[in-house]
Every structure is written in structure tokens, then in C-alpha cells.
Amino acid sequence: IVGLGLFFIPPIQQRVMNYAHAFELAGGRATMWALGRDIFSVNPFGIGLRQSSIMREVDPTLPPEHRHFHNTYLNIAVETGILGLGVFLW
Numbered sequence: 001i002v003g004l005g006l007f008f009i010p011p012i013q014q015r016v017m018n019y020a021h022a023f024e025l026a027g028g029r030a031t032m033w034a035l036g037r038d039i040f041s042v043n044p045f046g047i048g049l050r051q052s053s054i055m056r057e058v059d060p061t062l063p064p065e066h067r068h069f070h071n072t073y074l075n076i077a078v079e080t081g082i083l084g085l086g087v088f089l090w
Helices: 002-007 010-017 019-024 029-042 052-058 072-089
Strands: none
Touching: 029 052, 029 072, 052 072
16 A cells, blocks of 8 residues: 555656656666676676676767666676676575
């Protein structure tokens, strides 16, 4: 009930309603997640801790404030590789 109540707070409602649009924007989550999958497929053992900002080198059109993949699992997989992701999931 509390969750439903939060939906009626205007800023929260607006963010939920704009989620799909923001997901598909240039430089949005869809772009960052695709870059993360591409980087991980080339580097399955990881690129190193705190190196996810490399995505801005791969796609310089991303906004400067995007320094991670906006997905914890993908971020861990890209930075620490399959072994690090396995440990995190365990």
C-alpha cells in the first residue's frame, strides 16, 4: 500500500511515466547496457576495478556524468569479469 501511495507523489509519478522514454534516449540505459555487453564479450575476465568509464571512450557521445553502466550486475561483470560476477552472486 505504501508503494502505491508513493506513485501518487508527482515527482515519483513523473519519473515512472518517463522511464521508457529515458531508457531509449541516446546515451540512455539501453545504450550503456549494449556497450557493457560488448565490452564484456571482448573482456570476459574484466577490465579492472573502477574502469567502467571506458564506455565513454568507446562511445564519446555519452554524457560526461555517465561513469558506470547503471546496472550493478553488468558493472561488476565488466570490471571484474565472470569470476568477480560469480563471487558477487554467491
